Amino acid sequence: MMLDNPAAKYRPFVAVDLPDRQWPNRRIEQPPIWTSVDLRDGNQSLIDPMDQERKQRLFDLLVKIGFKEIEVGFPSASQTDYDFVRSLIENDKIPDDVTIQVLTQARDHLIDRTFEALQGVKSAIVHVYNATDPMFRRVVFGVDKPECIQIAVEATARIRQRMEEAPQTNWTFQYSPELFTTTEMEFAKEIVEAVMDTFGASTEKKMIVNLPATVEVATPNNYADQIEWFCRHVKDRDALIVSVHPHNDRGTGVAAAEMTLMAGADRVEGTLFGNGERTGNVDLVTLAMNMYTQGVHPGLDFSNITPVMREVEYCNQLPVHPRHPYVGDLVFTAFSGSHQDAIKKGMAERRAHPEAVWDVPYLPIDPLDVGRSYEAVIRVNSQSGKGGVSYLLEQEHGIELPRRLSIEFSQVVQEVADRTGKEITSQMIYQAFADEYLEQTSPFGLVSHRLSSEPDSPTVTLEATIEERGERRTLSGQGNGPLAAFIKALAAAGHDVEIIDYHEHSRGQGSDAEAIAYVEVRIDGEAVFGVGSDESITSASMKAVMSAINRKLSTQAPAANVTAASLA
Structure with missing residues (x-):
């Protein structure tokens, strides 16, 4: 039961x-160093961890997307991870421009096992960590601050020694004060500097210091303050690559990552898609695409996002939410009538000015940029309005309805839609339109017509053969145009x-093109719409008038002409 007084x-x-914080005035103008931890942090959160086949498929996907640093596992803690690392190395699966990263605890035998797994690798990051926050020091490990520093320093010395024993590999050292965001800032600085001294970090031999929000416990601006404070106060900042590892316990992992980059983080x-323990890690796709929408290329390629999503779903055996930013099956889909109307107008403006900066209501990014089409941008259900219906008829059937x-x-x-409670597809909408307007051919139907005119005369004469309740008759009239004559x-x-x-336009192209005409007429004081289509614009306009007459003469109300069965 929730407490009345949670305090x-x-x-x-x-x-x-940090009263003089600078990060709020900064912008993200270049991408960070991206490091995927899908194969380690993401994998350990799965109900069924990935097998070797899924691990390899996900690794290959990450390489294809453009990741240059990929954490591939915890080889000292898992035989599966150990075997996967060996498989990558022995089967030459790691491209020359990609560095694999492995995690180890700060224990000598685990460090040695890690280097055993990495034997023969061309380039690797060895990532060691120990918990530094006061609760873990007291409750979990029972150590004081000096003992906590000693654990980190001894592990660093061991790693440095093992790196020096294998100079043929391009090594990078990474240290994480685990639970950095709940560690006292002065102590975090102290332990990192002790590690730097032990490793011998310099501008020529940089090390990575990873400052994780292991459990997200504060607003994202506070994480940014911590990163700016650390970057200002740590000694030899130029000897460090400052990395962040945001989690999403409060649901603000992406915001936290963006703010820490503004605060000085490099990586x-x-x-x-944010898979990870509890509520997940920071979502790199969202983070990268957020940059893209601001005109900053992230250096990762999501040009064909749907296959990426499906592959990750297969490897993780977890679905991606249909409303996931930039990726979900419904993320570019609007059902709301007001949204649809705005999108329809924005897309029309875009077609008129394709060279302009992207500026379409409710769509922060062009779906085409991530391999999506415009077909599913607008879908119709009971929440939709005229904009969505018109958009689908226009985009998929070439029918441009007057307002x-x-x-x-x-x-x-x-x-x-109200009666069925279900989504109405574009084909169902077209069939409803045809039933209501185009196929209104009774009791009157056009059989044929013939036009004639005198030279230099604005008047035309029309003879039309119509079928009225099964009987044919010929009508004739004159006017300043075919429709007026009719x-x-x-x-x-x-x-x-x-x-x-009256409105008209062509529908389709080439030999398949046809004319479509829309009329609004007054019959016995009542305004009635009619629509006609034909290869001839004259025939289309005459059919439109007869459609209106037939609808007027019908004993059913317009909406009643369209049954649920006709939309099925």
Whole structure:
């Protein structure tokens, strides 16, 4: 049961004393050094850890995306990880420009086992850690500060010795004061400097200091304050590559990573799509694509994001959320009517000015940039409106509804969506449109027509053969155009029709192109829409008028003409 007074049980985080902080005024203008820990940190969080086949597939994917540093396992703690590291080395699976990283605890026999696994590797990062925060020092390990420093220093000396014994390998040393964000800042600085002295870090021989938010316990701005404080106060900052390893316990892992980069971090460790213990590691795809939307190329290639997602889902045996930023199956999909209307207008503006800066409502990135199409940007259900219906008809069927017709037809679709409670596909929308307008051919239907005119005369004469309730008859009329002549012919036959509005456009290209015409007419004082299509624009416009007459004469209301069965 939640406490009425949680302050009696939980304490707030300790803020960093940094009144002149500089990071809030900075921008991310270049990507960090990216390090994937999917194969270690991500793997240890899985219900069923990856086997060798899945590990290799994920490693190959990370290489293809562009990662140059990949943590491949904890070979001293797992025979599976040991065997995988050996497989990568012995089968020459590591590209020359990729460095593998392995993790080890600060114990001599585990360090020795780690170097045994790395024998023959061209380039490697050896990552050692020990917990430094006061709770772990007291509760878990029972050590004081000097003893904690001694653990780190002795492990560093052992690693340095083993590196010197294998000079043929390009070694990089990495140290993590585990639980950095809950460690006293002065002590974190003290232990890192002791490790630096032992390793002999210099500007020519840099080491990585990884400052992890092992458990995210504070707002992301506090993590940034800690990184800026550390970068300001640690000695020989130029001898360090400062790395961060954000977790996501508070749901702000991406924000924390971005702010720490602004605060001076050089490197980020994380996983694709944020998989990791508890609520996960920082999501590197989101972090990288956030940079991309700000005009900074992240140096990672997500040009075809869907196969990346599917491969990671296979390897992790975990689904990626359908609303995951940039990646999820529904992330570029709008069901809301107001969103759809704004997107429709934005896409129209984009087509008119394709060279302009991307500026489409509700879409922070062009889906094409990550290999997605525009087909699923707008989908229709009971929450949708005229914008979504019109967009799908236009994008997938070449039908550009006039605004007032769009409003009317959206009500037809809305009624079916409300009744069924399901998503309405674009094909279902088209069939509803055809049922309601294009296929309204009874009781009147156009059979044929013939136009004639006198030289230099603006008047045309039209003879039209129509079928009325199964019987054919010929109508004739004159006007300043074919449609006007047809209206006169209908009037002579006893059908008074007044044109209120008219639109037309071509649909399709080449020999398959056809004309489509939309009319709004007044019949007996009531405004009625009709739509017609034909290879001839004259025939299309005449069919549109007859569609309107048939809809007027129908004994059913417009929405009732479209049944749930016709949309199935």
